[in-house]
Amino acid sequence: MSTVLYITAHPHDHQTSFSMAVGKEFIEAYREANPSDEVIPVDLYASEIPQIDADVFSGWGKLRSGSSFDQLSDSEKSKVGRLNEIVEQYVAADKYVFVSPMWNFSFPPVLKAYIDAVSIAGKTFKYTENGPVGLLQGKKALHIQASGGVYSEGPAAGFESGHSYLAKIMQFHGVPSFEGIFVEGMAAAPDNADAIKAKAIEKAKDAAKKF
Numbered sequence: 230m231s232t233v234l235y236i237t238a239h240p241h242d243h244q245t246s247f248s249m250a251v252g253k254e255f256i257e258a259y260r261e262a263n264p265s266d267e268v269i270p271v272d273l274y275a276s277e278i279p280q281i282d283a284d285v286f287s288g289w290g291k292l293r294s295g296s297s298f299d300q301l302s303d304s305e306k307s308k309v310g311r312l313n314e315i316v317e318q319y320v321a322a323d324k325y326v327f328v329s330p331m332w333n334f335s336f337p338p339v340l341k342a343y344i345d346a347v348s349i350a351g352k353t354f355k356y357t358e359n360g361p362v363g364l365l366q367g368k369k370a371l372h373i374q375a376s377g378g379v380y381s382e383g384p385a386a387g388f389e390s391g392h393s394y395l396a397k398i399m400q401f402h403g404v405p406s407f408e409g410i411f412v413e414g415m416a417a418a419p420d421n422a423d424a425i426k427a428k429a430i431e432k433a434k435d436a437a438k439k440f
Contacts, residue, residue, distance in 0.1 A: 235344065255371075
């Protein structure tokens with residue numbers, strides 16, 4: 230049995246969001262193909278994801294210096310404790326499905342906060358004499374991204390920095406398999422929006438059976 234984190238970064242649901250609509254079809258097809266697997270929804274807009282701020286840095290510093298968790302301030306305990314919960318859940322999973330829109334060529338800031346929360350030395354990567362090494366070998370990830378224009382290929386491809394950034398993070402974490410499903414061009418060709426979504430849904434259903 231595998232554990233899948235279904236990580237969504239959109240304030241809207243599948244009824245109004247293209248990425249969420251495709252994501253819903255993907256995860257339903259995945260559940261059908263893998264009934265014994267556990268799928269854990271992680272709605273980033275409904276989750277508490279602490280920013281890495283002065284409290285976090287001071288809390289981490291105290292722990293590295295030998296202080297116990299009980300010696301941290303209340304604010305440090307709350308934030309450091311929650312960050313630890315997030316990364317432990319992430320490390321324990323076998324597969325990751327990220328769903329996000331493209332905003333200003335990237336993804337919503339809540340997803341960046343989540344990535345910061347799980348990119349922890351000793352948990353998802355380690356430092357060696359030859360540089361950092363990812364610790365999540367054997368896992369796999371997939372990203373469903375929606376955008377009004379076409380950015381996965383063509384003249385605007387150089388502007389895309391959401392999926393490409395996630396690809397770098399997965400490589401950094403040591404995740405050997407990372408795929409992308411792009412739902413794009415709906416604003417550029419509004420008359421074809423429904424067809425674009427339908428095509429992406431079919432691709433997502435096929436990908437779910439192999440994921």
